[in-house]
Amino acid sequence: MKTLYLMRHAKSSWSFDDLTDQERPLNGRGRDDAPTMGQALANRNIQLNLLVSSPAVRALSTAALVAKEIDYPHDKIQVIDRIYGAEVMDLLDVVRQFPDEADSVLLVGHNNTLTEFANLLSPSSLPELPTAAIVCLKFSCDQWAAINQNNAELYFYDHPRHEN
Numbered sequence: 001m002k003t004l005y006l007m008r009h010a011k012s013s014w015s016f017d018d019l020t021d022q023e024r025p026l027n028g029r030g031r032d033d034a035p036t037m038g039q040a041l042a043n044r045n046i047q048l049n050l051l052v053s054s055p056a057v058r059a060l061s062t063a064a065l066v067a068k069e070i071d072y073p074h075d076k077i078q079v080i081d082r083i084y085g086a087e088v089m090d091l092l093d094v095v096r097q098f099p100d101e102a103d104s105v106l107l108v109g110h111n112n113t114l115t116e117f118a119n120l121l122s123p124s125s126l127p128e129l130p131t132a133a134i135v136c137l138k139f140s141c142d143q144w145a146a147i148n149q150n151n152a153e154l155y156f157y158d159h160p161r162h163e164n
Helices: 028-043 057-069 088-097 115-122
Strands: 001-007 050-053 104-109 134-139 151-158
Touching: 001 057, 001 115, 028 057, 050 057, 057 104, 057 134, 057 151, 088 104, 104 115, 115 134
Parallel strands: 001 104, 050 104
Antiparallel strands: 001 134, 134 151
16 A cells, blocks of 8 residues: 655745745745644654655745654655656656655645646546645555556545635
8 A cells, every 4th residue: 555645835935036936935824834734644643654845945845844743854855856847747757766665655746737646646536736735645556656546545635724
């Protein structure tokens, strides 16, 4: 069984005209929402084997804030350059190359690709992922290379503004 958590980075700031897109930081709401979603994962007793992130500041900051809430070592967050600017099939290639020893992985990335990727793998249709949203998919296989929609189960979908 493989478990994949897909998380859209938290809300970013557009206040700094001199920064590149990759350098944009989280805004105040993003700095609040990322730990909130980390706490939601902690409340589900999520134990990650691997946490991967886009190199963009907003994605890496989101990953770090989530990691803190779930006691995942900050220095073990793996930055994968290909996640930034990736197309759907690029993300599929990234995920299918995860080490098979890692059964539970969180990938922090960007929209619109992340929503499209979640829908490529999910047997249920998902809406556009708002910032800091998390989709959890479970796959009945032992190798990341074998994941696909036919062996997937949508386990949960959550976001900071979700009404419980």
